[in-house]
Amino acid sequence: MPKGYLIAHIRAHDMEKMLEFRSLAGPAIKKFGGRVLVTNPTPEIKEGADSGIAVVIEFEDLDTARAFYHSDDYGAARAIREQAAETELLLVEGL
Numbered sequence: 001m002p003k004g005y006l007i008a009h010i011r012a013h014d015m016e017k018m019l020e021f022r023s024l025a026g027p028a029i030k031k032f033g034g035r036v037l038v039t040n041p042t043p044e045i046k047e048g049a050d051s052g053i054a055v056v057i058e059f060e061d062l063d064t065a066r067a068f069y070h071s072d073d074y075g076a077a078r079a080i081r082e083q084a085a086e087t088e089l090l091l092v093e094g095l
Contacts, residue, residue, distance in 0.1 A: 006034075010081070016084075
């Protein structure tokens with residue numbers, strides 16, 4: 001079964017709140033078996049606008065990635081992130 005991936009570009013404007021977000025998001029990721037493959041605050045941008053922090057998280061499958069995203073655990077973290085940053089976030093299925 002193909003893996004599921006969360007891909008995000010996060011443009012933070014409140015780093016203190018982002019630290020709070022990370023402290024909640026990390027355990028939620030772990031709870032759903034996620035594995036952070038990329039977290040890079042200075043990605044090499046070749047096309048498009050400034051993307052901010054690049055994040056890629058791998059889950060066992062797309063359904064697990066969806067369950068993570070819609071979970072109460074991640075919802076609490078997401079509410080803080082929404083106050084601290086502008087984000088583009090995708091859930092995608094791997095090959």
